[in-house]
Amino acid sequence: MAAEGKVDPMHQFSIHPLFGSDSWNIGGYNIAFTNSTLWMAIAALLLFVFVAGGAKRQLIPGRWQMAVETFTGFVDGMLAANVGPNGKKYVPYIFSLFMFILFANFLGLLPLGVIGLHAFTFTSHFSATGVLSILSFSIVIIVGFAKHKLHFFSLFVPHGTPALMIPAIFVVELISFMVRPFSLGLRLFVAMMAGHVLLEVLSSFVISSGNASLGLFAIAGLPSFILMVGICALELLVAGIQAYVFALLTCVYLNDAENLH
Secondary structure, three states: OEEOOEEOOOHHHOOOEOOOHHHOEEOOEEOOOEHHHHHHHHHHHHHHHHHHHOOOOOOOOOHHHHHHHHHHHHHHHHHHHHOOHHHHHHHHHHHHHHHHHHHHHHHOOOOHHHHOOOOOOHHHOHHHHHHHHHHHHHHHHHHHHHHHHHHHHHHHOOOOOOHHHHHHHHHHHHHHHHHHHHHHHHHHHHHHHHHHHHHHHHHHHHHHHHHHOHHHHHHHHHHHHHHHHHHHHHHHHHHHHHHHHHHHHHHHHHHHHHHOO
């Protein structure tokens, strides 16, 4: 938000109720439809349209179908490499997770400000990335106990551990395992938030120097603007990488549940 030549880098992360929903309550809990919810819905809708449009199964695929098949093959290969043959059944989930995060990250980078709209990056909120990580972690735990029963606890005792070291190693490994959903969600949240904050800070340099004088703009504003262009390109790369890392780590955790490695 720019006001009197100043930019608040944290304003872009503010969550606001939409359509007068700030008074919506169920059982004493507010269920307002917020800007974060709106962009989640948009990302989910885009994912649905993307999959539906590419599910024609034509013998000679068009570009849309080829795009869907390419991403599906990419996810299938990732699961095959990290989980093995048993990973194929997780393709729908990992594909949906990867594409949902990818769409969310890219949507937040759209330059909609030129038409008076504000693109909201809900993956820059730990509440959103945390829920996604807890969902993945829950699937890992359910699969682990469903397939291995109590033997799943052997995951926390590496093979060959001396008997005297088992209690201490078990506790350390268990804590490390329980921290996974936190680190998984935190990684995505921090990466997306940091890039947007940096862009806002640089934009404040451009606005402030431009309002001050032409000379100051040439010294500080113009280099900041050029740097912003480069960072925008970098943010596109980060958006894709973070979606990939989230999906990849989920595959690694699923491998532990399937194969107890």
